[in-house]
Amino acid sequence: MEQIKVFLVEDEFVIREGIRKNIDWESQGLILCGDAADGELAWNEIQKKNPDIVITDIRMPFMDGLELSRLIKENMPQVEVIVLSGHEEFEYAKECISIGVSEYLLKPISREDLLARVNVIAEKLRERRQEQTTPNVDLNQVDKEKVIDFLRFGAPEDADSFIDELIERMGDGMQSQIFRQYMTMDIYYSTIRFLDEIGVPKDEQDGLSIDLSVLESYDLTVAGIKELVKGACELRGFVRNTRHSEVVDKVLRYVEEHYKDEELSLNQVADYVNFSANHLSTVFHQEYGQSFVKYLTDFRMNKAKKLLRETGMRSSDVCYEVGYKDPHYFSSIFKKTQGITPTQYREGKGL
Numbered sequence: 001m002e003q004i005k006v007f008l009v010e011d012e013f014v015i016r017e018g019i020r021k022n023i024d025w026e027s028q029g030l031i032l033c034g035d036a037a038d039g040e041l042a043w044n045e046i047q048k049k050n051p052d053i054v055i056t057d058i059r060m061p062f063m064d065g066l067e068l069s070r071l072i073k074e075n076m077p078q079v080e081v082i083v084l085s086g087h088e089e090f091e092y093a094k095e096c097i098s099i100g101v102s103e104y105l106l107k108p109i110s111r112e113d114l115l116a117r118v119n120v121i122a123e124k125l126r127e128r129r130q131e132q133t134t135p136n137v138d139l140n141q142v143d144k145e146k147v148i149d150f151l152r153f154g155a156p157e158d159a160d161s162f163i164d165e166l167i168e169r170m171g172d173g174m175q176s177q178i179f180r181q182y183m184t185m186d187i188y189y190s191t192i193r194f195l196d197e198i199g200v201p202k203d204e205q206d207g208l209s210i211d212l213s214v215l216e217s218y219d220l221t222v223a224g225i226k227e228l229v230k231g232a233c234e235l236r237g238f239v240r241n242t243r244h245s246e247v248v249d250k251v252l253r254y255v256e257e258h259y260k261d262e263e264l265s266l267n268q269v270a271d272y273v274n275f276s277a278n279h280l281s282t283v284f285h286q287e288y289g290q291s292f293v294k295y296l297t298d299f300r301m302n303k304a305k306k307l308l309r310e311t312g313m314r315s316s317d318v319c320y321e322v323g324y325k326d327p328h329y330f331s332s333i334f335k336k337t338q339g340i341t342p343t344q345y346r347e348g349k350g351l
Contacts (some may be wrong), residue, residue: 002126004126007032007034007035009038010055011037012057038061038062040293053082053121062293063293083105105117147229163222174218187229192205194232198236199275254269259296259323261323269292301338304334305345315327315342
């Protein structure tokens with residue numbers, strides 16, 4: 001039985017450990033490939049480990065389950081998502097449906113019921129993969145996530161060795177012209193989407209077009225793909241050098257002006273600077289040295305500390321003033337990031 005990889009996201013340690021340790025994953029044909037305590041940490045690991053199924057709580061600090069689910073379905077649509085929620089509000093379920101979440105389960109849920117839901121999805125994934133496999137060629141051999149990762153971070157001079165390694169893992173598949181056509185077009189369209197995402201003008205992409213004659217032989221196909229990927233990396237480097245610092249400065253100014261807005265999010269800022277949320281997250285971390293979500297949280301906490309230290313505002317009013325709508329949640333975040341409660345900080349214990 002083909003094993004299915006599962007990733008768990010849950011900020012409550014006891015629940016996370018219970019799910020992780022009290023389910024015999026391997027006997028069910030499953031692999032728990034990782035877990036995380038919040039959405040921000042999870043997103044980084046999910047991109048690396050490429051799970052088949054993600055189980056996530058809906059309410060977590062830094063990045064909640066809805067935002068994480070949205071990032072997954074936008075950037076890794078093949079991944080199935082199960083959301084666990086202690087909330088019965090219709091709006092949560094409706095948003096999960098619009099995102100493309102597979103299951104919306106209410107807590108508390110027994111490990112037997114959770115495992116049963118996971119197994120239903122796992123079996124559908126196995127059936128889908130079986131249907132997509134031809135007698136001679138598995139079209140799912142093309143690992144688009146690895147290609148996108150290389151386009152984001154790889155050096156042009158490493159493109160040849162990267163493609164050689166990618167093709168070596170495909171075995172006899174490249175001997176099929178049908179597979180060569182599928183692979184070449186898949187990489188080409190992934191590359192064009194990536195260049196559009198980072199803002200490379202269309203006229204500068206023209207030199208990357210694929211001549212279908214390269215599909216006639218193995219050697220021509222490999223050479224064509226290498227030229228495509230190498231050219232895309234060179235265009236990426238040019239755009240980064242000229243645009244990224246300017247974009248990050250724009251993001252910082254936007255946060256300064258809108259941090260009081262409780263709806264402020266990575267997606268909102270990404271729309272403002274005309275980037276995808278995933279690309280902006282990567283650019284911000286590269287340019288500023290930390291994630292956008294951590295920067296926003298630290299920014300709000302510093303504003304809160306200033307108000308607690310210099311004014312007589314109640315903690316609940318400070319909460320609203322720095323962009324949080326739930327005083328209990330604000331206090332939880334404050335204690336998690338500062339090590340003490342807002343009241344203790346006001347009393348001078350954190351000065």
